[in-house]
Amino acid sequence: MNDELVFYMNPQSRARIVRWMLEEVGQPYRAEQLDYRNSMKTPEYLAINPMGKVPAITHRGVVVTECAAICAYLADAFPQAGLAPALNDPQRGPYYRWMFFAAGPVEACVTNQALGVEVPADKEAMVGYGRADKVVAALEHALSTGDYLLGDRFSAADVYVGSQLGWSMMFGTLPKKPVFERYWERLSARPAAIRAKELDDALIAAQKAGN
Known part of the structure; x- marks a missing residue:
């Protein structure tokens, strides 16, 4: 092999x-x-x-x-x-949650924002992320309790979510919220x-x- x-x-x-x-x-x-x-x-x-x-x-x-x-x-x-919690670690769930939240709702949201696509109010239930403000609120909540998505523990989820946030703020597809900027500053300073x-x-x- x-x-x-x-x-x-x-x-x-x-x-x-x-x-x-x-x-x-x-x-x-x-x-x-x-x-x-x-x-x-x-x-x-x-x-x-x-x-x-x-x-x-x-x-x-x-x-x-x-x-x-x-x-x-x-x-x-x-x-x-x-870079990942063990399978029997309770943090494995949140690790998966935020990794794939960024791969699904966040990716779809920022792509639509970049393309100028607005989801009609009566079609929000059909779209995985619903509305952009809901995506922003969910990320703010996730980053409000510690330095990283798993509190004080850095993981691969931070690499992926942080990269999405860093790019999105740079291109204006997600707002530059203070909690996002502090998070990205922390991540981008890693060796x-x-x-x-x-x-x-x-x-x-x-x-x-x-x-």
Whole structure:
């Protein structure tokens, strides 16, 4: 079984979330940078991710796509990093809850906000997130009781939820609430987050220099 951890990515994509998670995990990995027009659409990569998108990882013969799934997988594959509560830990429930709240309602909400899509009041029950203000209120509540989503314990859920919040505030698809800004400031100061940003920013700079 091949234990090599391969990370398929582009530095101008959601792969930045996974890069941060990989740096938190602290295990060796090989990054394969792909471009949107060509290498993401080759038969070789489409065999890994038929969507032709990044990020994706391969590890021990397993392919994992989707940022939240990759974060959850890595946390469980490398438990020594302490990025997920154990299965019998009561915090496992909240960990799953907020990880996948961000993958579902938050992702849908910020996408609609970016596209200028307003959900009609009589259709809110059909939409997973209902209204944007409900998403904001739920996140505010989640972050009101401690430094992290699990109180004083940092986890993979913070990598994913924090990344969503950081990007959304930057692009104006979620408001800059004080509790969100404090949370993102705390997360973005983590050594692994800084390393990940430097790695991806260096790739972007190299791309620009080559054009």
